[in-house]
Amino acid sequence: MFELNGKVAVVTGCDTGLGQGMALALARAGCDVVGINVVPADATGALIAEAGRRFRDIRADLRTAKAAVLIGQVVASFGRIDILVNNAGIIRRADALDFSEQDWDEVIEVNLKAVFFLAQAAARQFIAQKSPGRIINIASLLSFQGGIRVPSYTAAKSGVMGLTRLLANEWAKHGITVNAIAPGYMDTNNTEALRADPVRSAEILGRIPLARWGLPADLAGPIVFLASPASAYVTGHTLAVDGGWLGR
Ligand code: NAD
Numbered sequence: 001m002f003e004l005n006g007k008v009a010v011v012t013g014c015d016t017g018l019g020q021g022m023a024l025a026l027a028r029a030g031c032d033v034v035g036i037n038v039v040p041a042d043a044t045g046a047l048i049a050e051a052g053r054r055f056r057d058i059r060a061d062l063r064t065a066k067a068a069v070l071i072g073q074v075v076a077s078f079g080r081i082d083i084l085v086n087n088a089g090i091i092r093r094a095d096a097l098d099f100s101e102q103d104w105d106e107v108i109e110v111n112l113k114a115v116f117f118l119a120q121a122a123a124r125q126f127i128a129q130k131s132p133g134r135i136i137n138i139a140s141l142l143s144f145q146g147g148i149r150v151p152s153y154t155a156a157k158s159g160v161m162g163l164t165r166l167l168a169n170e171w172a173k174h175g176i177t178v179n180a181i182a183p184g185y186m187d188t189n190n191t192e193a194l195r196a197d198p199v200r201s202a203e204i205l206g207r208i209p210l211a212r213w214g215l216p217a218d219l220a221g222p223i224v225f226l227a228s229p230a231s232a233y234v235t236g237h238t239l240a241v242d243g244g245w246l247g248r
Contacts, residue, residue: 001230002229002230003030004030004031004224004228005030006030007026007030007032008033008078008081008083009026009033009081009082009085009227010033010034010074010083010084010118011036012037012086012118013038013062013089014036014037014087015035015039016189017186017188017216018219019087021217021218022219023035023048023055024047024048024051024220025217025223025224026227027047027053027055028220029224029228031053033055034055034057036058036060036062036070037057038059038061038088040057040059044057056077058073058074062109062118063109063110063114065114067117067118068124070118071118080125081125081126081129083134083135083227084119084136085227086135088114089138090107090110090111094149096151099152104151106152107152108152108156111152111156112159112163115137116163119163119167126174126175126176127176131175132174132175133174133177134179134227135167135177135178136179136226137160137179137180138181139160139181139182140157140182140183141182141183143158143161157182161180161182164179165236172235177226177231177232179231179235179236181222181226182241183218183219183242185208185213185214185242185243186215186216187214188216207248208245209244209247210244211243212243222239226239
């Protein structure tokens with residue numbers, strides 16, 4: 001039920017952090033992986049090779065790259081695509097009163113616009129292949145909550161949860177499922193500033209029922225579940241993987 005032998009998975013932003021963890025988990029479940037990365041993902045490639053699977057790294061900046069071209073490169077590499085993980089994301093922190101247009105635009109471009117157009121290009125390919133595809137978007141606790149000092153990030157991640165539902169509704173008839181994972185507070189570059197602030201860091205940790213920051217490996221089970229036949233009747237859902245944060 002959880003086996004993905006012979007599938008081709010695309011993971012954006014898999015040179016580090018959560019994307020690297022999910023790319024490796026998908027490879028260990030049987031996938032060949034294509035990364036779409038703004039910087040080289042050699043460490044991820046080495047880990048996937050150790051798992052006995054193929055890795056191709058496509059270099060692109062998701063602020064400007066054309067999704068149809070990227071998906072075309074994936075198909076040219078491995079002949080098909082079965083799973084798209086829209087993981088790449090950035091965050092900019094400033095008070096809403098001072099927030100700049102550049103910090104608004106760049107976050108929306110990577111975290112929301114690229115998510116939609118990559119999903120569209122992948123879905124067109126799934127339909128052309130006549131195969132049931134899987135799309136998994138990486139949302140956030142700020143899909144559910146407002147947060148503070150991250151207005152473009154909250155707008156984008158709230159948008160990702162809504163878009164996940166809309167695409168699930170429209171594409172169910174093609175056998176495509178669209179779900180999202182909302183990671184909690186995870187130990188990656190994204191949260192470096194929070195973890196470096198002793199006050200914010202203690203506040204956050206004190207509120208997590210499982211009493212630790214999450215790790216990339218904590219997404220391994222959830223991503224394989226949502227990519228595999230085990231989740232065949234799950235679509236439009238955003239799964240929080242947050243150590244219990246939202247229940248608090
Ligand atoms: P990270 O900063 O380590 O990784 C972000 C990835 O996105 C990197 O691979 C980076 O190269 C890539 N990226 C950034 N800008 C890009 C661009 N213009 N084009 C292509 N790739 C680009 O952080 P992470 O925590 O691993 O983040 C992964 C995802 O998880 C993001 O969408 C993030 O918003 C989300 N998330 C993280 C947390 C957390 O606590 N770390 C919580 C909720 C959601």
